[in-house]
Amino acid sequence: MRQTQKVMLAFSEATSNELNEILQHGFFKDKKSPNSKSKSKMSLSKQQCSQTASMKKQQNYGTKQIYEIIQQMRLERNAPVDLVGPQKCFNQNTDLQTQRFQILTSLMLSPQTKDDVTSKCANRLLEFTINDIANMDEEQLVKLIYEVNFNLTKAKRIKDLAQLALSQGMPTTFEETIKIKGVGEKIALIYMHVAFQKVEGIPIDVNMIRICNRIPIFKEKSPTKLRKFLESEFEHKEWGDINQTLVGFGQQICLPKPKCELCKLKNFCEYYKINNTSD
Numbered sequence: 001m002r003q004t005q006k007v008m009l010a011f012s013e014a015t016s017n018e019l020n021e022i023l024q025h026g027f028f029k030d031k032k033s034p035n036s037k038s039k040s041k042m043s044l045s046k047q048q049c050s051q052t053a054s055m056k057k058q059q060n061y062g063t064k065q066i067y068e069i070i071q072q073m074r075l076e077r078n079a080p081v082d083l084v085g086p087q088k089c090f091n092q093n094t095d096l097q098t099q100r101f102q103i104l105t106s107l108m109l110s111p112q113t114k115d116d117v118t119s120k121c122a123n124r125l126l127e128f129t130i131n132d133i134a135n136m137d138e139e140q141l142v143k144l145i146y147e148v149n150f151n152l153t154k155a156k157r158i159k160d161l162a163q164l165a166l167s168q169g170m171p172t173t174f175e176e177t178i179k180i181k182g183v184g185e186k187i188a189l190i191y192m193h194v195a196f197q198k199v200e201g202i203p204i205d206v207n208m209i210r211i212c213n214r215i216p217i218f219k220e221k222s223p224t225k226l227r228k229f230l231e232s233e234f235e236h237k238e239w240g241d242i243n244q245t246l247v248g249f250g251q252q253i254c255l256p257k258p259k260c261e262l263c264k265l266k267n268f269c270e271y272y273k274i275n276n277t278s279d
């Protein structure tokens with residue numbers, strides 16, 4: 001068998017642990033056969049591994065393996081999204097209607113704003129009832145959320161949401177939720193997941209677009225196209241965790257200025273190959 005065929009065969013049979021080894025050390029460990037004396041028989045240069053990985057990706061076999069490696073890097077779950085993500089800013093001891101309002105409010109505060117800042121403002125609003133916010137002077141509401149970006153617009157929309165909640169109740173479906181001003185696909189999907197435990201899609205965030213374009217898992221900037229692609233790659237039961245896993249990876253390692261030296265995906269990553277700024 002030619003060397004290239006051996007490489008492809010070994011790659012296709014690699015478990016996630018072996019794949020990790022490949023990514024960390026740049027060679028395939030020999031399978032334990034009674035005749036094998038060392039791993040050198042299957043050793044490959046980093047360049048050969050990268051080419052093999054790239055060939056595998058082109059065959060569209062790589063997304064899940066890459067995700068598994070990201071999951072391994074995210075075992076500690078200590079990114080801002082895990083600790084103070086907007087989906088955590090609600091009072092579990094209050095009535096359901098208020099909880100839903102608080103969840104959607106904190107999500108509406110989050111665009112273009114860091115999680116710790118969103119959390120600070122959302123927690124301040126927990127002191128007030130839906131009725132308080134519906135009748136609150138807009139200026140006062142702006143003061144309560146002044147640290148978030150676009151606070152004027154967000155204050156107006158949150159007040160509108162409070163009035164809607166009083167007149168019609170909080171939305172209970174994705175279709176109803178996405179009609180609300182200030183709510184896009186991502187927010188509506190997270191709201192349905194957190195408030196109703198319904199996973200109706202994979203919410204796409206700017207971190208996810210950056211990561212997927214860098215590796216590249218999917219070279220598109222459109223959130224809807226990326227969502228559909230990821231939904232086709234993963235089983236429904238896996239969808240619920242993908243956003244938080246990738247967002248946390250984007251907050252801790254694959255930042256806008258990435259910390260590639262901490263990343264186990266260097267050999268897969270096109271951005272790293274082009275820039276090679278670390279290591």
Ligand code: SF4
Binds near residue numbers: 259260269270271272
């Ligand atoms: S190697 Fe760098 S750019 Fe590539 S996925 Fe890892 S952190 Fe991001």
